[in-house]
Amino acid sequence: MHAKPTKVTALDLWQDVPILGRLWLAVPIRSRLLAYRFILRILDGIFIDARVRQILPGIYLKRGTIRPTEANAMVLVRRHTQLRTSVALDFIECDMPALRRHTKPYKHAYLLMTAVPGKTLQEVEDTLMPEQVITIGRELRDYLSIMRNIPNPYDNDICDTTGGPLYSHLFGQFRDVPAFKSVPSFHAWVVQRMQLQQHWPAMQPLLEPMFSKFDEKGTVFMHGDLSPRNIMIQRGRLSGLIDWETSGWMPPYWEHASAGWFRLPAGGAIIKAALERYDAERRAVIMVGGITQGATPDNYRVWEED
Template sequence: MASENIPYLSSHRDIQHRGTEHLAINNNFLRRSLALLALKTTARFYDQMGSCVPISKKKLIKMGPFVHLTEAATMKFVTEHTSIPVPKVFCSFVHKNIAYLVMERYQGDELPTAWKKLSERSRHKVFDQLKRMLQELRALKPPHSTKVQSSVGGSLRDSRLPRSCPRFGPFDTIQEFHLWLRDGLQPSQIKGRDNDPDWQEIQDMATEQDGPWPPPVFTHGDLNPFNILLRGDQVVGLIDWEMSGWYPNYWEYTSEWLTSEHTRTEWRDSIHWFLDPFPRELKMEATRQKWWGE
């Protein structure tokens, strides 16, 4: 299996920050102290938003058991290599086995809130902006032509994958990633199922997964409408980069399409405006999620 993998156990949470000190940003005693103090003082004046705790009108701290320094490093990477609007990271550090990311608090409306106010023309303007941003991400050159890994070459996070506890990988090849996704199943080792239509479906999926693949592309990984911030019809921020990394070229499309299938039908039906469709891979992933999904 791939290099640097850690056993996929719940105890992984206790060791997920091991060896990540070099990923911290502007990590010094003063900045750490001010961040921890703000959580006890100014944060009381704001409502917590999931793992994000506002500490002023312009800053928030993302923290929690599943937050990782990789996310801050990813935002820094995207800022340095693209023109995509991403929150600035002021500092990041680990304290008592919890990661803290102090970052810019973007002022804007989540896309579902803004969507109701937009004309059809403005909505397509938003799609055009998203398409250009994703083209920038796809134009980035992977550091390795086969590896599925984070922006810094390490482990990944995807809360939709049952075996992400809380992180997984990296993988030396896309085929190894696919093998992990199906829990190591090798259809050729299973006999006597030739007349089972469900088994044929799984065999077809595995054949597709094991085939040749183009190099991985940089992927946001969680491009749901709540992670897209607007002011008017201008996209002013893409947030929540914790699931990002170098993935197979279909991963952005299939993850968003399948995640939205039952909860955000209108959004699912709109993603073709800014994401290239992968119908064959979508069928492959639908089978994978049916048998190994959430």
């Protein structure tokens, strides 16, 4: 199967990669694409198939359905802050033909990036000492505080890092939040979704106070999926965040609303220390996401979360 490679990143990687990375970017796109496919073919024949492969010390190659916003987010964080994260070294997106008669063409991408040192919080949270939990929570709080101030260069207040629709796991697979010019426009879309599902009367008491509170507060840059698998820890300290495909500009409550569930108390304590709490908004947003996927408000009558 042949694919037409196109470089899709909205931001220029040349300004933000080390000198060796710049030399690699000088190689024609088609040649880089062939190199990535050749390397992955060899590694797939040796190891179990995986979406992300280490191809050199500290260098990883990710493949599959990768949104350009993931690479752009790394560029923005590196360009506007001193925060630790992966460095996007290359991003190539290919137009692929439909696999079957009744399916649509799709995109397949390759993202070359540096590693964030350490292990995920999911891997180490049961080994952390109480003082380490406190330290990591404070470090993550400071990280997010700096990150929220990354400026939005687009006309849309609600958008991902390309200025387009924002992916959120809250709305299920392939359900994007459209880009909007303003927060009230986003809230109006939520109301419309609830009306289409005929659940607005039940949701109105929850959503209207929230909308009136945040309609004029603007947006902040957020990661969008603060889960144990995306928080990196090294020697009991925060070493960075990974997986930025859900990042973009959203109302201030969105980071808490979209944060993952934590299996062990240590992870939960870290998130509680790091995030400004929007408990009512979190409940409302999770309910909205569930309703758009076929649930009803009655499914959320019992709501227990520390």
